[in-house]
Amino acid sequence: MSPRPALLEQIGSDVVQFQDASAEFDATVGKVLALGRADLACLTQIHFGGPTPLGAVAREADVARLELAGYVQREAAGGGQRLVLTSHAREWIDTLWGPLQADGHQLMAGLPEEHLRIVAGFLKAARAIQDRHATRVARLLQEPGTSRAARQRGGLSPAALRRVQLYVEAHLAEPIRVGALAQRSGLSVFHFTRAFRQSTGMTPHVWVQQRRVERARDLLSNSSLPLGDIALAVGFSSQSHFTTVFHKLTGLTPAVIRRDQR
Template sequence: MSPLSQLHVFNAMHASPHARLEHSAQLGDGLAAALWSNRDDARDYQAPSHHTLSCYIADGTGTFRRQRPSAKGAPDKLCIMPAGHESNWVVNGAIRLAHLYIDEAQFALGCIRLLDREPREMQLREATFLEDPQQARRFRELIALEWAEPGERLLASSLAHAIVDHAVLSQAGLRQGLRLKGGLAPSLRRQLVDYIEAHLDQPITLGDLALRCNLSEYHFARMFRTSFGLPPHQYLLARRLQRACQLLRVGELPLVQVALLCGFASASHFSNRFRQSLGATPGDYRAAFRH
């Protein structure tokens, strides 16, 4: 994910003379979080390139969208601001709220993994003052963690993934009137997903995947990105890392065995890729969940 300073919603809040940033952190995997307090303010969000989920932690009863003044916020209310949306907000009185920022690639992975849909078919539905006790509880657990402490940041990352998965399952819907052009046929896309999942522990090349679709590597790579929302190598790496996270959370396998089961050539290669994605080593990740 882009640095927090490059995220539109984060920047819009940070530019307010009344808003105070209490905590913020990059959580890896295209996710970032921030905890804000604000009062007596007005904020406009214009077509951000990322999705934002927010949860009101305290106060907020004087907060409303300028176009909908009759609907007011309250503690545990949630808002969903999809990428590309526009909204204008008025804050009368005080508010404390948590933000979770999600990049498009992470949303794309959720559409494929959880919904078996092409990401371009789907959109995250905008919602204002949604009631969802399960999500509100996750947000409260998230802000209770110390994000500056590496182990707790890893736990925060796991919670953030749970929040995103829930949002994809409950708030993503088909785009209306969309006519898809290009990309892979749905049956081919599903075959590729199944093939990759079944062979994560083995070398998988672009040529292997292209051959299964009877396409040249060049055309396959373009069509894969159209249908999956990210390039083949990024999708494959994301799936391998997610499998590794599952194994590290629940098992006691040696790290070198986890690396091999997830298709990494060596423990060092696995550790480097894991650190680049999550900001910690596989050993740190396992230790965080043990504690």
């Protein structure tokens, strides 16, 4: 391996390890302060941003929890309220984060200004990439076919439904048991089956068969695989079973679809 690819691989590995170490540090700080991740983010925002309007920080319940813990307090500001850190919180911040911040400043002090500019530019660009992909991943939580009303009536959450769908897509060539799908939703088989039907309008078994048939149609149109091989590739035990289910769901046979594509 040439020096550049090896260096890039090392940087990627170091970034991951740095992120893991940062997450572990924050988790430990959270245990010391008896606070969750969102609470720590709130304290960080106030610490670096100064007194912060009440509505711009967190929900009322989160603010009340931080007040009870003695970390924030309210003060009047321009007809409204804002949050400030208490001396108790500042002492903890100095104790927990202060040494880490000092070591970071010392590390950066040894770099020439031109190197600091490169680091600053890299971090800005990396943050933009991370934000873009965070948005992409967040879209997986919003499944278009899952209405809010359906979820309120007992359907799966968008995240749970998406986990199930992704699992099915990755295992279409294999036997797919309802128990495995239920496990990915965090529900019992009984409750999962009911919730899945509420969300999709069909049972898990029927939905999986539809996905198998849709994948088969794609293979029939875009490959030269024999029908028997396609049947196995999408999880049917035999070509005859494949043909039966395919005809039931589409009104056509796989052979007709293949013929029409030629």
